[in-house]
Amino acid sequence: MSYSNLEIWGIIVALGIGTFLIRYSFLGLVGDREIPAWLLRHLRYTPAAILPGLVAPLVLWPEATGGVPDPSRLAAAFATVAVAYMTKGTVRAIAAGALTLYGMQYLLG
C-alpha cells in the first residue's frame, strides 16, 4: 500500500460519510411524507430483488476457488435453500448449509 497516512484517513472518513448518506437518503429526506402506493408496492420487493442477485454469482463462481464452480459450495447453497423452504427456519437453514459445506469438504478431501 503506497498511500500517505492522510490519504488513508481520507478514504476511511469519506467512505463512512458516503455510506451514512446512502443509508440516510430516503429515511432522512422523505421522512413522514406520504409515499405513493405504486412505489410502496415496489419497495415491498426490495429484499427479494436484491439478496438472490447478490448471492447467485457467489454461489456459482466463488472467489475462493478462483471463480470455478465448487461442488461443496453448490451443495451447501442447495441444502440451505431446501431447508429454509421446507421449515421456514433461518437458523436451521444456516446450520444445514454449514454442515453440508464442511461435510462435503471433508468427504472430498
Added chain:
Amino acid sequence: MRSTTTKSAYFQGIKAALPFIVVVTPFAMLFGVVATEAGLPLTQVMAFSALVVAGASQFTALQFMSENAPVIVVLASALAVNLRMAMYSASLTPHLGKAPGWQRVLAAYFNVDQAFLLSHTEFERAPEASVPEKMAYYFGTVTPIVPLWYLFTFVGAVIGEAIPAEYGLDFIVPITFLAMIVPALRTLAHVVAALTSILLALLLVSVPFNLGLLIAAVAAMMVGAEVERRMS
C-alpha cells in the same frame, strides 16, 4: 402500556438477531485480520469498522487499496457496493419515517443487512405495530450485531492470524443471506422477483462497479410489483 410493548418489541428484535452472532463474529474477525495484514494500524482498522459498518464495502475498499488504486476508484467501488442500502432506506421509510429525526439518524447509521432484513420481514408481517414499537424492534436487531462487529474487528486485528481459506468462511455470508431470504418469499410475486434478480444479476455480472446487481434489483422490484398488481 406503550413502554411495556416497546420494551417487548426491543427484546423480540434482539432474540431474532441472536443467531447471526455466529455469522458476524468470524466475518468481523476476518476483516480485522485482512486489514492488519494489508498494513493498516489498529486505529485505522477500527475506524473502518466504526465509521463504515458495512463488511462487503470494507473488504472492497481494502482490496482496491492493496492494489494501490487511485483514491477515487477505491471510494467509487466501495460506495457502489453500498448503493443497495438506498433501497433498504427507501423500504424502511414507510415504517420508520414518522420517527423523530435523531432516531432516523441512528437507524441510518446502523442499517446493516441483517437488521434491515429481519426488521423489514417483521414490519411486513405486522404492519399495524406502532412506530415506536417498530423502531424498538429495529434497534433490538442491531443490538447483538453491531457491537460484535466492532469487538471482533478488534480481536482479529490484535490476533492477526489469518483464517485459512479452506475453512470456507467466505461462504458463511451467502448461506446466511439465502437462509434469510427464502422464508421471506411468501407469495408468487416474491418468488418471481427473486428469480428475475438471480437471472439478471448473473447476466450482468461483468458490469463494472457492481452496478449489474442494482439494475437487476430495480428490474426485479418492477416485476414483483407488476405480478402483485395483476393478481390482486
